[in-house]
Amino acid sequence: MAYKILPTLYSFALLIALSVISGTAVAAGSTADHSTFEGLKRSFESGPDVTRACLECHTEAARQIHKTTHWTWEYENPKTGQLLGKKNVVNNFCLSTSSNIAACSTCHIGYGWKDDTFDFTSEQNVDCLVCHDTTGTYTKDPKNKAPDLTKVALNVGPTSRATCGECHFKGGGGEAVKHGDLDPSLDNPDIFVDVHMDKDGLDFVCSTCHSTDQHAVAGSRYTPKASDNHGIDVPGKSDGARTTCQSCHGDVPHVKNAKLNDHTDKLACQTCHIPEYSRGDYASKEWWDWSTAGQLKADNTPLSKVDANNHEIYNSKKGDFRWENNVIPEYVWFNGTVRYTLLGDKIDPTNVVPINSFEGSADDPEARIWPVKVMRGKQPYDRANMTLAVPHTVGKDGFWQTFEWKPSLARGMAAAGAKFSGEYDFVETTMMWPITHMVAPREQALGCDSCHARNGRMEAVAGVYIPGRDSLPLLDTLGFGLLGLTFAGTLFHGVMRFIFRNRG
Amino acid sequence: MADLKPIYVFKRFERFWHWSQAALIMFMALTGFEVHGTYMLFGFEQASSLHTTAAWALIGLWLFAIFWHLTTGEWKQYIPTTENMMGVMRYYSIGIFTGAPHPFKPTQLNKHNPMQRVAYLLFKVVMAPMIWISGLLYLYYNAWADWGLGELDLSVIALIHTAAAFMLLIFLVGHVYLTTTGHTLFSQIKAMITGWDEVEEDPQ
Ligand code: HEM
Numbered sequence: 001m002a003y004k005i006l007p008t009l010y011s012f013a014l015l016i017a018l019s020v021i022s023g024t025a026v027a028a029g030s031t032a033d034h035s036t037f038e039g040l041k042r043s044f045e046s047g048p049d050v051t052r053a054c055l056e057c058h059t060e061a062a063r064q065i066h067k068t069t070h071w072t073w074e075y076e077n078p079k080t081g082q083l084l085g086k087k088n089v090v091n092n093f094c095l096s097t098s099s100n101i102a103a104c105s106t107c108h109i110g111y112g113w114k115d116d117t118f119d120f121t122s123e124q125n126v127d128c129l130v131c132h133d134t135t136g137t138y139t140k141d142p143k144n145k146a147p148d149l150t151k152v153a154l155n156v157g158p159t160s161r162a163t164c165g166e167c168h169f170k171g172g173g174g175e176a177v178k179h180g181d182l183d184p185s186l187d188n189p190d191i192f193v194d195v196h197m198d199k200d201g202l203d204f205v206c207s208t209c210h211s212t213d214q215h216a217v218a219g220s221r222y223t224p225k226a227s228d229n230h231g232i233d234v235p236g237k238s239d240g241a242r243t244t245c246q247s248c249h250g251d252v253p254h255v256k257n258a259k260l261n262d263h264t265d266k267l268a269c270q271t272c273h274i275p276e277y278s279r280g281d282y283a284s285k286e287w288w289d290w291s292t293a294g295q296l297k298a299d300n301t302p303l304s305k306v307d308a309n310n311h312e313i314y315n316s317k318k319g320d321f322r323w324e325n326n327v328i329p330e331y332v333w334f335n336g337t338v339r340y341t342l343l344g345d346k347i348d349p350t351n352v353v354p355i356n357s358f359e360g361s362a363d364d365p366e367a368r369i370w371p372v373k374v375m376r377g378k379q380p381y382d383r384a385n386m387t388l389a390v391p392h393t394v395g396k397d398g399f400w401q402t403f404e405w406k407p408s409l410a411r412g413m414a415a416a417g418a419k420f421s422g423e424y425d426f427v428e429t430t431m432m433w434p435i436t437h438m439v440a441p442r443e444q445a446l447g448c449d450s451c452h453a454r455n456g457r458m459e460a461v462a463g464v465y466i467p468g469r470d471s472l473p474l475l476d477t478l479g480f481g482l483l484g485l486t487f488a489g490t491l492f493h494g495v496m497r498f499i500f501r502n503r504g
Numbered sequence: 505m506a507d508l509k510p511i512y513v514f515k516r517f518e519r520f521w522h523w524s525q526a527a528l529i530m531f532m533a534l535t536g537f538e539v540h541g542t543y544m545l546f547g548f549e550q551a552s553s554l555h556t557t558a559a560w561a562l563i564g565l566w567l568f569a570i571f572w573h574l575t576t577g578e579w580k581q582y583i584p585t586t587e588n589m590m591g592v593m594r595y596y597s598i599g600i601f602t603g604a605p606h607p608f609k610p611t612q613l614n615k616h617n618p619m620q621r622v623a624y625l626l627f628k629v630v631m632a633p634m635i636w637i638s639g640l641l642y643l644y645y646n647a648w649a650d651w652g653l654g655e656l657d658l659s660v661i662a663l664i665h666t667a668a669a670f671m672l673l674i675f676l677v678g679h680v681y682l683t684t685t686g687h688t689l690f691s692q693i694k695a696m697i698t699g700w701d702e703v704e705e706d707p708q
Contacts, residue, residue, distance in 0.1 A: 259552070259553070259556075261646075262645065262646045265646065447547075447548075447549060448547070448548040448549040448552065449544075449547055449548045449549070452539075452541075452548040452552075453541065453548065454541050464658075465657070465658040465659035465662060467539050467540070467541075467552075467662065468539055468540070468541040468548050469541065470541075470659065470662075471540060471541060471662075471666070472659075472663055472666075475663060475666060475667060475670075476542075476666075478670075479666070479667070479669075479670030479673075480670075482670065482674055483670065483673055483674050483677065486674045486677045486678055487677050490677060490678065490681035493596075493681070494681065494684070496601055497600060497601065497685075500601035500602070500603075503601060503602050503603040
């Protein structure tokens, strides 16, 4: 083992030596070393106190942040007119932020969002550090050790995989729960987990592709770009966002096997190049059944069960879970338009209810076949009003303490401004997440046979003729039938010739 | 039995063209029906790429063959005729069992009996164009919109292509069987290899 550990030790020693010499680690390419700024060499009482210091030089930063979805948690989809954003949507993980915002807002880039009274125009309430910390010690969670704000402030730098990951790798209430293609494996991934983020190779950070302009980060799950026909994005000719594969690779990227380029009008790059999701060290949650939540131990305390892989499969607060690694995605046509089932929308509980649905079809030139994670589960709904129902979960009067559905739902619905009849039950739901991160090395991209086969990955994708998958059974029957008949006919003729060979 | 006289019927290019075409078509049926999903042999990627390579070879071969047929006037061999058609048909359905003589005697200027003329003409003007036109369209599927063919449907092109492939296979079976009906089982095959056929000497 020594030969493996030694180089690591050397590089650690080297790193320490380097940072001693240079004092601090200034981001490569930066023109400012914040550790030399007198204005930051003081003690800070609070986060907002730090922000005030930042704003002395970065005078526009907070107002820029105020315009972003990262701040508002609200987004109006111009195509559907639906009012979305974390503040408004229902999902099938922790269900809803509304009455639980005090807990959910640990991932908000602000200070002090506890309820409706939060001041969204406050500049000092913008949390600069949660994105710009480079020490890895910054945290707002009161359960953690309070960070040394002076040290954090003196070491601010660009965003990193770790800062973005602090929230985005933990969506759904825990590491790797939500997306399937975003989890802490991406903090320091090798090339097999992500070709672009490979720490020993390209070493991309999130913002390499999620390019920012005035603090607005490109790329959105509310209105993803499902197709990109503009080829490589040239400054001045495009919006400058680099969130699609095509932004850098163009739309005819395959050189060695040009036939593959014939697929780009129908397939998202991700379909072949992300053969599975949760390809790192973490399993992702595939099933969450709230209907079983609330079972308690004999002494009325909550219980938790884990499986052989140490994945939690039951928790009194949340119900049953299923986790999976290296999951083969499902495939759907997607044109970028996502329609949500919002609180108040009528549902049909006799069927599985789609929390969101991806629009698009084979005839839609904007649509491509996309890999998706389909999160499935059961969640409460209002049996009289036929709407989804969201509970109040956190706090003393929340479900996670009381384990009583009815009052929790009543509180949750009231806080969300929705009608609740008092009658509830559980309905199975699905929610789709486009798979786009954790791009595999090219050798691991899907081969033709994965889809060009009967019972292949494209089995459920309609509206397109796929050689090897599709055929007209009638033609095959007719063709092989006639071929057989011809063969039999010649055989008969030949036998007859043999029998009559001595005539004449 | 009458004496057999050797005549030179199949010229060098013709033999080369015939056998290359035979090999290519059999190979393309093999790879094509794998692409079709009928079985697994090379794997889809290989099958598709081999099929495409062979397609270009076959198209190239056909271009040479068309040129040859036009410049040598050999295309006239395929002008259909009804003369003696009934006789030939009667021969294959009855005469061949009763030991009757073949009603057609090939010469250099008239190598094919009336049934062959029709069958080969059908091959050349129906089956072959059907398969290469549909095949080329299949290959350039992504260019349809640019060519103003945006309304075409791949499933239809694939259907035509597959139907033509079946026709070729059926032709192949009948064709190979009929080669065994010469003076001996393999005399026809031998003629197509060496170029020399044997015809019965006119007894007069
Ligand atoms: C000039 C000649 C030909 C051309 C240009 C051609 C081209 C093609 C192309 C491009 C494909 C689709 C392959 C893919 O999706 O990767 C194909 C499929 C196929 N080819 Fe050909 N081909 C030719 C001749 C033949 C011949 C001679 C045969 C058989 C005797 C044949 C049988 C097939 C079959 C059965 C398929 C599968 C069709 C389906 O299931 O969709 N082809 N061909």
